[in-house]
Amino acid sequence: MPSPEPEDTAPGPGRDRDLDLDLEEGERETVLTRLFQTQYASLLRLASSLGADDPENLVAEAYFQLCKRWHHLQQKQAAAAYLRTTIHNLARMHHRRQHTIHHHARSTTAETVLSAETTALQHHDHHTLHQALQQLPVRQKQALVLRHWHDLTQNEIATLLQVTVGTVKTHTHRALNSLTHTLAPHR
Numbered sequence: 662m663p664s665p666e667p668e669d670t671a672p673g674p675g676r677d678r679d680l681d682l683d684l685e686e687g688e689r690e691t692v693l694t695r696l697f698q699t700q701y702a703s704l705l706r707l708a709s710s711l712g713a714d715d716p717e718n719l720v721a722e723a724y725f726q727l728c729k730r731w732h733h734l735q736q737k738q739a740a741a742a743y744l745r746t747t748i749h750n751l752a753r754m755h756h757r758r759q760h761t762i763h764h765h766a767r768s769t770t771a772e773t774v775l776s777a778e779t780t781a782l783q784h785h786d787h788h789t790l791h792q793a794l795q796q797l798p799v800r801q802k803q804a805l806v807l808r809h810w811h812d813l814t815q816n817e818i819a820t821l822l823q824v825t826v827g828t829v830k831t832h833t834h835r836a837l838n839s840l841t842h843t844l845a846p847h848r
Contacts, residue, residue: 712752723751800822801835804836805832807822
């Protein structure tokens with residue numbers, strides 16, 4: 662009966678690579694665990710401060726990206742910086758996507774064509790309001806237009822018109838009462 666040949670325990674070309682991969686895998690797990698323990702809270706704060714709707718998911722995605730790209734890191738000490746950069750990029754991508762969605766939703770609603778009757782009624786209402794505004798005293802008209810069409814605060818209007826805030830409140834109140842009384846028959 663032939664004796665079994667002793668196993669080749671000398672590392673061959675394939676065995677070195679397998680051993681290195683095992684060491685790298687162990688190193689990766691150790692570094693990732695340490696990074697999670699030491700950096701998670703600050704990364705969560707970073708994601709929150711960048712305006713992320715769901716900062717936990719953003720941080721988790723950053724760790725996932727790091728795991729996927731681990732072998733491409735030139736320096737393993739740069740993993741924390743890689744996580745911060747990834748969180749920043751993911752937050753920026755999210756904001757861009759939200760802006761695009763919001764812009765698209767706004768543009769599709771703006772493309773709605775109004776009927777001729779609706780357009781005529783809006784034009785009539787605009788004309789009636791314009792006439793009612795022309796009947797107001799100058800200071801009341803200025804206060805009302807600056808407040809409701811230009812969205813200025815009462816302090817800003819007071820500074821602009823060189824009057825007190827109380828005067829602005831009085832002019833705005835009187836203008837609204839006058840318009841309500843003038844436009845009531847048109848309702």
